[in-house]
Structures are given as C-alpha cells and as structure tokens.
Amino acid sequence: MNNRCHRVAVAALSVFCFLPGLAHALTEEEPLGMVFEPSPVPAERADGSPVVLQPQQLARSCTLYLPRIEDTRSNKANAGNLTLMMPTVHATPRSVQSLRSGDGVAWTRGALQSMSRYGFQTVLGAPPAAPVGTPQVTAEVALRLAHAWSTDLNLVSHVVLQVSYRLPGGESALRQYHGMGTGTNWVNGNGEFMSVLNLGLEEAVRRMASDAALLCEGKPLPPPVAAL
Numbered sequence: 001m002n003n004r005c006h007r008v009a010v011a012a013l014s015v016f017c018f019l020p021g022l023a024h025a026l027t028e029e030e031p032l033g034m035v036f037e038p039s040p041v042p043a044e045r046a047d048g049s050p051v052v053l054q055p056q057q058l059a060r061s062c063t064l065y066l067p068r069i070e071d072t073r074s075n076k077a078n079a080g081n082l083t084l085m086m087p088t089v090h091a092t093p094r095s096v097q098s099l100r101s102g103d104g105v106a107w108t109r110g111a112l113q114s115m116s117r118y119g120f121q122t123v124l125g126a127p128p129a130a131p132v133g134t135p136q137v138t139a140e141v142a143l144r145l146a147h148a149w150s151t152d153l154n155l156v157s158h159v160v161l162q163v164s165y166r167l168p169g170g171e172s173a174l175r176q177y178h179g180m181g182t183g184t185n186w187v188n189g190n191g192e193f194m195s196v197l198n199l200g201l202e203e204a205v206r207r208m209a210s211d212a213a214l215l216c217e218g219k220p221l222p223p224p225v226a227a228l
Helices: 003-018 104-118 190-216
Strands: 062-071 078-085 093-100 120-123 136-151 154-166 172-184
Touching: 062 104, 062 190, 078 190, 104 120, 104 136, 104 190, 136 190, 154 190, 172 190
Parallel strands: 062 120, 062 136, 078 136
Antiparallel strands: 078 093, 136 154, 154 172
C-alpha cells in the first residue's frame, strides 16, 4: 500500500472512530435509544484559537414547573424511516425500513431538564399552592411529532412540541414549537438517527425557552405561529 492509500485508510478509520453509533447499524427490531444529548459546543475555531461559549441565558432565577409531560404522537411505535437506494444513476429506491421509537416521554423530559442551560430551574411537578417570591412559569408539554428520514447522503428530522402555559388569573395559552435537524448519513447507524432527532428536539426546546422567559418577566407571549 502506497503512502497516499495509507493516509486515506487512516482518515476513514478516524471518522468511524469518532462518529457516534456508526458501528451500530439500524435494525427494525431494536428501538432507538431515545436519550437526549444536547449538541456539543465547539472547542476551537478554524484557526485553532479557543472558543468560550455559554448557552444564551434567556431567564434569570426563573422556576419552570412541568406538571405533565406526555407523548401524544399519532404513531408512538415509529420515529421515521430509512430509504435504501440502489447504486444507480437514477437512485431507485430498493426498500424502506422503519425506525422503531423508544420512550418518547423520557426523551422529552431529558430535553426539558436541559433548559437549565437557558437559566431555568426545572421542576418535574406542579407549583406550590402558596405563591413563591421568585418568577415562575408552569407548562404542560406534549410530544406531537418525532420523525427522522434519510434523503440521499443526509438525514433530516422534524420534532414538534405542544405546550400549554398556565397564565396568571387561571387562563392558559397553547403554543406549538417546531424543530428541524440535519446531519450526514454515514452507515445508517442508530446513533446517527438519534443525533439528528436530538437536534430537532433541541431547537424546539430553545423556541419554547424564549417564550417561557417572556412569561417569567411578566411579558405577553407573541402571537402563535400557524401550525404546519
């Protein structure tokens, strides 16, 4: 093997070592892990200089009460599909393989608990009967959609959260938050699909955090965006 071929082989091996879940190919028998992991913060810039980034603090000393977290997807058993293509010029579909979904409630709960990065203190439960002095907001959250699919050499996801906020005076406000994720499909790995789903859920949670921060400050919510 000449030096050039050796370098290519080493580079390919490095990619397979560092990307999550590549050695764990997708199977229809095994569900996705459904464990939320936030996207990592880059450690350095392209020129090698270090990056010091902190998640955007949207709220200050605000308690987010979560009395109810549900999975209300119309199809809880599946979380998308993988389309296997024939290696031809016209890329003819050869077969379609379903993604088995794991525990959607636990996955959503993990993402909501990560909202501490935006300045919230999350509490899994209802607020106390007696009002407390610190700002607070109460939200009931439902996972409405968690879908990932393959397109050429890419993976795409779409996640939707539906949130019912409890407003002062006993009123409520309903909002939907959409999140999209994209990634590269290397070997149809379980970890690859889970990573792109996490990106979609993370974006939906970030949109929710922006609205929850307004309520913590006693500000009104923006008008709802038309559902897709």
